[in-house]
Amino acid sequence: MSTRRTGSTGAVKITDVAAAAGVAPMTVSRVLNTPERVSVETRERVQATIDRLGYVPNLIAGGLSSRRSRMIAAIVPTIASPMFSDPVQAFTDTLDHAGYRVILALSNYNDAGEEALIRAMLTRRPDGLLLTGAQHTPRVQRLLRDAHIPVVEIWDATEQPVDMLVGFDHAEVGAAVADFFAAQGHTHFASLAAGDPRGLARRAGFVSQVARHGGTVIEAAALRAPSGIADGRHGLRELAPALGPRTALLCSSDLVAFGAVTEARQMGIAVPERLAICGFGDFDIGRNSEPPITTVSVDGAAMGRIAAENLLARMAGGSPPSRILVPFRIIPRATT
Amino acid sequence: MSTRRTGSTGAVKITDVAAAAGVAPMTVSRVLNTPERVSVETRERVQATIDRLGYVPNLIAGGLSSRRSRMIAAIVPTIASPMFSDPVQAFTDTLDHAGYRVILALSNYNDAGEEALIRAMLTRRPDGLLLTGAQHTPRVQRLLRDAHIPVVEIWDATEQPVDMLVGFDHAEVGAAVADFFAAQGHTHFASLAAGDPRGLARRAGFVSQVARHGGTVIEAAALRAPSGIADGRHGLRELAPALGPRTALLCSSDLVAFGAVTEARQMGIAVPERLAICGFGDFDIGRNSEPPITTVSVDGAAMGRIAAENLLARMAGGSPPSRILVPFRIIPRATT
């Protein structure tokens, strides 16, 4: 009674190791997962057998049995920008050391597809989930709750995180930059913002705080996301005719700011005398170009690391803070 | 006889859907995986039940049964550079559309750890594997062969790929740049190379081709990998005292080149008159900074996409080419 399927993969499995080492499969499993619960001599004998047979454990099978996949799903808009590649890098590195792997999904800023994307990730039964942004439809929120796994949202802030949050308020950033400019005596303002929710939130915060200072903001059309140097250059050309004698410009990233600085130089617009420019993100390029670019620094890598640590803590049974606001600060450099 | 474990996850499973829809579990499975083999009315009824119950299929269990995880493992040194984030982005996007997910691992340029990293990935039973670079120890090669899954190597070329390869010869790149400079009448050469195998290979190709032209190359210490703008600035300062009246400099990336350009300007070294600079990678920054930077263009996104397509082709039973050399070309801009 067994014309079964064509047969096994032919690969060495835990029972093969167990038989060869003269122990039960369960003991081999312990050697791999909880070696401290196995006597030294048994452990060494089993380990030697594992090495000899070239046994590669099957975590698909192990995951089905233990109901822990040891995988974490991460959804970010893109990794083409340091804005997200830094957190993802840190997130991945941190989890690696704990034996977890990251399944990466890129949304390409398509928020409408978030539910489908999350659902697709959940079919993999990840032990945890990283999301970018904190705005989700009620359906998504329910989906996440029903999944019964820890979830971290990064790069944003909300009063009611789905589960855990590591981020900051983008409107506050915009407002802080407005204050910074105002303190320098600026009265004319402009903005080059990317069309993603967070870029728009920074712009909104900037605009309303400028209004509080009694000014108004010249705006270019929203840039594509992720926006790059070329967008900054084009944006400045669009803005140029409307610039006053002395204008303060907030850009949605240091790349955009660099583009604006470059284009301003080309157009003979003096920076910072006639055009003060502040970027966002504290990227390499803003630090190391000439002139160095004033920016808002947010530690993306720290966000990724903390997100990973919080997930790990939760999976270990702990109760990390559900809402961590990371600091941002304006770094004045030569463009303001 | 069953004091079994504490119980199930409580989640809806395929048998629940089947019972609710009045069909066998196998039919539900078909609705999800091969809907064309199910009659329209049954399909719709089952699908409605799935939606109503909020069933999220368990691909861990499915993968164990079908022996296909629908996951692809990708190992790259880092995603902090467009050099690798572009291919990974394209790779991920391409596979997403085919229902595959990417498990990401970052080697941080630690080649010594490659075997352990690959072994760890293989425990996940990926259906395919992306590797960066084509130099592997015999042990690694055996490990890969024993895994019986398609493997693509990118960003490098070798006569004997482990399985499939999508890349190019870095020494040829260096040589081509040497020829390019020589054709412009250069007789003094310099190099700023990152310490990774491919950066060093480009430098080596550059050096030997320069030698063929009867010249020699001034070299700075190998830069850390991934190297950035600051490395280019520091590197140029290191190189400056040794520069001739007219020197041609090859940098290991456009970031390094940008740093060199920036520092040269600071030091009053005329570019390109006294120092001609060629970068590598055709990054955004080289295209859009002033002056635009001469570079070697390689389509990283295409490499990632082709790698994904080849893996998909192989998993579909096809036989894609085992060695695809992607073109590179020098794009002369204002720094040479």
Add this chain to the structure above:
DNA sequence: CAGTTGGATGATAAGGCAACCATCCGGGGA
């Protein structure tokens, strides 16, 4: 009208591992 064919569906049995509980054994205490 019997026999055949093929599409739709179902029943059964893995797939490889770990949770849970049972068992075994040696040493310590009374």
Add this chain to the structure above:
DNA sequence: TCCCCGGATGGTTGCCTTATCATCCAACTG
């Protein structure tokens, strides 16, 4: 000397799905 305790190890079963037949039925062939 006997019992208990605790660490080490083993046996059994389930994790949830899909591969592989087997079955069923309707339409079709001649």
